[in-house]
Amino acid sequence: MKKTTIYDIAKKLNITAATVSRALNDSPRISEKTRELVKKTAFEMAYQQNKLALALKSGRSNNVGVIVPHINRNFFASVIQGIEEELSAHNFHVIITQTHNDSKKEIENLDALLNAQIDGVLMSVSGAMENEEHLKALLKKNVPIIFFDKKRDIEGISSVTIDDFQGGYDATQHLIEEGCTRIAHFIVNKTEQIYQERFRGYKEALEDNGIPYDENYVIELESDIEEGKKGLKQLLKMENPPDAIFSSSDFAALGAIQELRAQKIKVPEEFCVVGFSNEPFTKFMILSISTVEQFPVEMGQMAAKVFLEQINGGNTRIEKKVVLSPKLYIRKSSSRKEALKLKEEKVSYNETP
């Protein structure tokens, strides 16, 4: 069955397509009578506007491209959720693509999206710091781009991120306040800005508290449970092993905790752990894991809002850098003082005759 166009309606009513168009779009320059007649027949013929034609004519597709490493990662799924909610309310559609952390795939996706005439790109950059030629090239195409989470500092491109430095600082400061003195750090990828920033926060918190920084306490690993176990084993082999970890990955933090359990080391009494990202499981564990919330839904909404501003801002190119504040969620895996206090109470209770 062929789709009905405004021409079909026009023919049926013996008027022109232009008139039909005006009627459907509630143009002021049309008689009430024709307007209603047109709308009625349009409904009867099950007319559906072809946005493609509109897009071709207007130069706006009302589609926005989103590029992430993996959709199936709670963080990114949540960001996308925020983006979709904000943009669909403004009649934009969200096209999603994945890079699997391969910058070659990123270039391909970008290219395909541009071909599809998207009105903008919201992306979390994949790969190492090098290669950003393809991103700079985007600027010339005059397509609004918004980076979120993993950004690059490119003049003219807006970004929405969290203050990773602050997140790292707060996590470390908290561990210090809980009485930990030898704090290790799991860094996910030394070549990526977000991890560098968390690392920097870690170091600065140590420094501010007069705790010497020991580079042997810093281990680079993948965001992965097994890697966390391995990392912990490595730390325990040291002459002067740490009594806490600030991990840039919740998964590695979980691995570390599992390994600590296996080695009969008590968490948090003897060893504290703080992760990063607030993955759902961190809250659900019986030994819940302290972590840093990144507010992914809000990040997505904000990225979408910045995009909408740029679209509506006309030709004035605005470079906006939004930095959201992370929030440390203190849970059991690092509540050392409280755990020790409880234990003490128990002991004294037992000692009472």
Place this chain on the structure above:
Amino acid sequence: MKKTTIYDIAKKLNITAATVSRALNDSPRISEKTRELVKKTAFEMAYQQNKLALALKSGRSNNVGVIVPHINRNFFASVIQGIEEELSAHNFHVIITQTHNDSKKEIENLDALLNAQIDGVLMSVSGAMENEEHLKALLKKNVPIIFFDKKRDIEGISSVTIDDFQGGYDATQHLIEEGCTRIAHFIVNKTEQIYQERFRGYKEALEDNGIPYDENYVIELESDIEEGKKGLKQLLKMENPPDAIFSSSDFAALGAIQELRAQKIKVPEEFCVVGFSNEPFTKFMILSISTVEQFPVEMGQMAAKVFLEQINGGNTRIEKKVVLSPKLYIRKSSSRKEALKLKEEKVSYNETP
């Protein structure tokens, strides 16, 4: 900066747009020389094909709409991942929309996607069993639709689901084999097919094992931790409380386990629990939760494949019903026999002088 079109290239080379088009598309009817010249200048002028114009002309947008209740749910995010991987390999783009389980939103999204001239829709149906007029109406529009997970039985519409009955049956059978005799069931929503099927599997397994079915053991609740706790409390109040739960929701299963712990009831020794969906956290818990894997990524890939078949199948309308097999993952929360055996060994070890 204006985007360059084939017209711009044509003008520059003093040829016609048609020739440029042929050159870029590697038409056989063009000289090697012009082809190369055109491609070279196209590159220099940073030409990008406008797929919108192509779509308008060809009637194919190469965009596919995906409708889910929530993107930020591990199951759906994984399905989408599978869809994206499969479709992007065939040069289709994936447009995602959410319904928040509101069938009104579903209708709106469907409408918007049709306006956008998508080439097909892959969707998990929201809402209760009633209202399926809008879905039937789709058939007339001649747009390929594939249901996944939550489907409706509508003639002419293909679907990809898992065998929920089998999942429910296997989970219950397993509990029986572990020695549980009074098995309760958490059903998420009695009006939805997938939950009805799991429930049916539960009942049939009981019957096949000669265990009487008690409707008081069946509790309807939301897929939610708090609801799971409430459900468990309700069960324990009974005169003859159960010794196991097959929960259609991992979250409710977790809630039940947390409440069991709070009430000092030993899992799995005194009470076994099996969930459904294999949410990531079920594996990560120290007391890992047995659950039923639904293979969401494969489901997405399969849905995409069925769509591609229909697209390529020409006019022959095929109705394909793919049913994937679920897989029971037996973990600690229901490994009663093993736990009892271990305990016994420990006891006898302790008793040895």
Place this chain on the structure above:
DNA sequence: TTGTACGCGTTATCAG
């Protein structure tokens, strides 16, 4: 091998 002319569905502009 290349050019000419048209159509995809819509809206904007100009004329009536």
Place this chain on the structure above:
DNA sequence: CTGATAACGCGTACAA
């Protein structure tokens, strides 16, 4: 208030 026409960018049947 309505009709006629051009334009968006592309591919292609037909003509040369």
